[in-house]
Amino acid sequence: MGQPRVPPSRSAVSETVRKPRSVREADLTDKRVLVRLDLNVPLDDGRVADDTRIRAALPTLDFLLRSEARQLVLSSHLGRPEGKPDPRYSLRPVAVRLAELVGRGVAFDDPHAPLTLLENTRFHPGETANDPA
Numbered sequence: 001m002g003q004p005r006v007p008p009s010r011s012a013v014s015e016t017v018r019k020p021r022s023v024r025e026a027d028l029t030d031k032r033v034l035v036r037l038d039l040n041v042p043l044d045d046g047r048v049a050d051d052t053r054i055r056a057a058l059p060t061l062d063f064l065l066r067s068e069a070r071q072l073v074l075s076s077h078l079g080r081p082e083g084k085p086d087p088r089y090s091l092r093p094v095a096v097r098l099a100e101l102v103g104r105g106v107a108f109d110d111p112h113a114p115l116t117l118l119e120n121t122r123f124h125p126g127e128t129a130n131d132p133a
Contacts, residue, residue, distance in 0.1 A: 023063070028068065029068045034075060035061075035064065035073070036076065037075065037076045038057075039057070039077075039094050040053065040076065040079070041078070043088075046093050048096075048097040051101065054097055058102070061102060071115075071116075072115045073111075074115075074116065074117045076117070076121065077120055077121045078090075083122065083124065085123045091108070092119075094117065098117060102115075
């Protein structure tokens, strides 16, 4: 039986690889940045009825938009669409309201746009089924 494995001390790890503690410490220059946000807002007739959660994300988004990142990919869920696409739970109206609030174009589900909001993550079955993959 060998010696028990002792994990390296915190200082030894920090000397070799220092991970940023916050997005504000990370070098985002020319990087693609995936941001998971809570944009689960109420909709009324295809329009955002209460944008409080969108507004709560604005300071972070403002920082990221000034960071020289190559691309910002935003992700969120909306409602409980049972793991399949349902137009009532599309994030498209959220992208429209977000564009109004940030004062610039927000593409919708466009993998090549510099700022894009992906479609509702809960349209994917693994997102709601606690899929370990």
